Amino acid sequence: MNNNQLSQRDLAVLWHPCTQMHDHENFPMIPIKSGKGVWLEDFEGNRYLDAISSWWVNLFGHSNPIINEALKQQIDTLEHVIFAGFTHEAGIELAEKLVGITPAGLTRCFYADNGSAAVEVALKMSFHYWQNRGEVAKTKFITLENSYHGETLGALAVGDVALYKKTYAPLLMNVITAPSPDCYFREEGESYADYSTRQFAHLEKILQQNAGEVCAVIVEPLVQCAGGMRMYDPVYLKLLRAACDKYNVHLIADEIAVGFGRTGTLFACEQAQISPDFLCLSKGLTGGYLPLSAVLTTSEIYSAFYDDYTKLSAFLHSHSYTGNALACRAALATLGIFETQNVIEANAVLARKMHELGQRFLHHPNVAEVRQTGMILAIELVKNKQTREPFPWQERRGLKIHRFALSKGVLLRPLGNVIYFMPPYVINEEELTLMFEIAWQAINR
Numbered sequence: 001m002n003n004n005q006l007s008q009r010d011l012a013v014l015w016h017p018c019t020q021m022h023d024h025e026n027f028p029m030i031p032i033k034s035g036k037g038v039w040l041e042d043f044e045g046n047r048y049l050d051a052i053s054s055w056w057v058n059l060f061g062h063s064n065p066i067i068n069e070a071l072k073q074q075i076d077t078l079e080h081v082i083f084a085g086f087t088h089e090a091g092i093e094l095a096e097k098l099v100g101i102t103p104a105g106l107t108r109c110f111y112a113d114n115g116s117a118a119v120e121v122a123l124k125m126s127f128h129y130w131q132n133r134g135e136v137a138k139t140k141f142i143t144l145e146n147s148y149h150g151e152t153l154g155a156l157a158v159g160d161v162a163l164y165k166k167t168y169a170p171l172l173m174n175v176i177t178a179p180s181p182d183c184y185f186r187e188e189g190e191s192y193a194d195y196s197t198r199q200f201a202h203l204e205k206i207l208q209q210n211a212g213e214v215c216a217v218i219v220e221p222l223v224q225c226a227g228g229m230r231m232y233d234p235v236y237l238k239l240l241r242a243a244c245d246k247y248n249v250h251l252i253a254d255e256i257a258v259g260f261g262r263t264g265t266l267f268a269c270e271q272a273q274i275s276p277d278f279l280c281l282s283k284g285l286t287g288g289y290l291p292l293s294a295v296l297t298t299s300e301i302y303s304a305f306y307d308d309y310t311k312l313s314a315f316l317h318s319h320s321y322t323g324n325a326l327a328c329r330a331a332l333a334t335l336g337i338f339e340t341q342n343v344i345e346a347n348a349v350l351a352r353k354m355h356e357l358g359q360r361f362l363h364h365p366n367v368a369e370v371r372q373t374g375m376i377l378a379i380e381l382v383k384n385k386q387t388r389e390p391f392p393w394q395e396r397r398g399l400k401i402h403r404f405a406l407s408k409g410v411l412l413r414p415l416g417n418v419i420y421f422m423p424p425y426v427i428n429e430e431e432l433t434l435m436f437e438i439a440w441q442a443i444n445r
C-alpha cells in the first residue's frame with residue numbers, strides 16, 4: 001500500500017472530523033503508518049513533526065515504551081468490564097491518583113470517555129445537585145465569550161465559537177455569555193492582570209443579577225484553546241472562585257486541553273491557587289493513547305446524590321465504555337511518567353526555548369502578537385499590524401500554512417489566523433528550532 005492508494009480508499013468511504021471533505025479532492029489525506037516520539041511517518045517514508053500533539057492529546061510521544069508496556073500487560077489481563085456493579089484495579093488506582101494530584105477538595109472521580117462527555121457530566125451534575133438540594137430555580141449556565149467546551153449539544157451550547165455553534169443554534173439551550181478576559185484586547189501598556197481584573201467586573205455583575213437561576217460558571221482556565229489560544233491572567237480565576245462562593249454558584253474548570261502540564265503547572269488552576277467544584281479532564285489524561293475522561297468533584301456535591309434509592313436522587317448518567325480498563329491503564333502509565341521524571345521542571349526549560357524562538361516573530365509586519373503560557377505558544381497573524389485588521393477568513397491563510405509546513409515535514413494546524421505550537425513534551429531543542437523555522441518560512445510565503 002502506498003499513500004495514494006490508501007487516500008483513495010479513504011475518500012471512498014470515510015467522513016473526517018472538522019473537515020470540508022471537498023478540500024481533499026485535490027489535496028490528499030495523509031495516511032500515517034507509524035509514530036515514534038514527536039515524529040509521524042507515512043507509507044512513503046515521509047516524516048512529520050507533530051507540533052500540535054495530534055490535537056493536543058499526546059504528552060510523551062507516539063509509541064511511548066512505558067505506556068506501550070503497561071498496555072501490553074493490561075490487555076492480557078482485562079480489557080474492559082461493565083463499570084456499574086463491577087470495578088477493577090486500574091480504575092480504582094487511577095481515581096486515587098487523580099484525587100491525590102488535583103486541587104484540594106476534589107475527592108470524587110466520575111469517568112466518561114471523551115472531553116465533551118465530561119462537560120455534559122459536569123453540567124448535568126451541577127444542575128442535578130441544585131435540584132436535589134431543592135434549589136429548583138437554578139437551571140442556567142454562565143459561559144465566557146470565545147470559549148470552547150466540545151461539540152455534543154450540551155457542550156456546544158456552553159461554548160462560544162461561532163464556526164462550530166451557529167448552525168445548530170435552534171437546538172441549543174440558552175446560556176448567559178459573559179465578556180472574555182482574552183488579553184489580546186487589552187489596552188496598550190495594560191498588564192494581563194489589570195485587563196483580566198477589569199473584564200471580571202462584567203461577570204461579577206452578571207452573577208449579582210442572575211445567581212438565583214444559575215447552576216454554574218464554566219471556564220477554560222488560563223487559555224481559551226480552540227478560540228485561538230487566547231490567554232488571560234490567573235487573577236481572573238481567583239476572583240471567579242470568590243464570586244462563585246459569594247453567589248452560591250458552582251465553578252466548572254474545563255482543563256481538558258490545559259491540564260497535565262500544558263500551562264507550566266500540572267493543572268492551570270494551581271496558578272490561581274483555587275479549587276473548582278468540578279474539574280473536567282481528558283485529552284492528555286491517557287498520554288494521547290485512548291479515549292477517556294474524568295470529572296473530579298467534591299464530597300459536598302457527591303453527598304447531595306447519596307441517599308436511599310427510592311428518593312430517586314442518584315446520578316444515573318452512563319456511557320458503555322465508562323472506566324475502560326485499557327484507557328485507565330494508559331492514564332496510570334502517563335501519570336507514572338510525571339511521578340518518576342521531572343516533567344514540569346524539564347518543560348520549563350523547553351518553554352524558555354520556545355520563548356526565545358518566538359522572539360523573531362515579534363517584529364514581523366504581519367504578526368500582531370506572540371503569546372505564551374507554559375508549553376503553548378501562539379502567533380497572531382494580521383493583515384495590518386497597526387490596526388490589527390485580520391486577514392479575511394476566506395483567504396484561508398491558516399490552511400496554506402498547514403500545507404506548506406507539511407511539505408517541509410512539520411504538522412501545524414493553525415486556528416484561523418493563529419499559528420500555534422503545542423508539542424509533545426519529549427520534543428528536543430533541535431526539533432523545536434525546526435518547528436519555528438518552518439513556521440517562519442510559512443508566514444513569509
Ligand SMILES: *Cc1c(COP(=O)(O)O)cnc(C)c1O
Nearest residue numbers: 114115116148149150254256257
Ligand atoms: C477538546 C476539548 C473539549 C472536547 O473534548 P473531546 O474529547 O474532543 O470531545 C472540551 N473542552 C476543551 C477545553 C477542549 O479543548
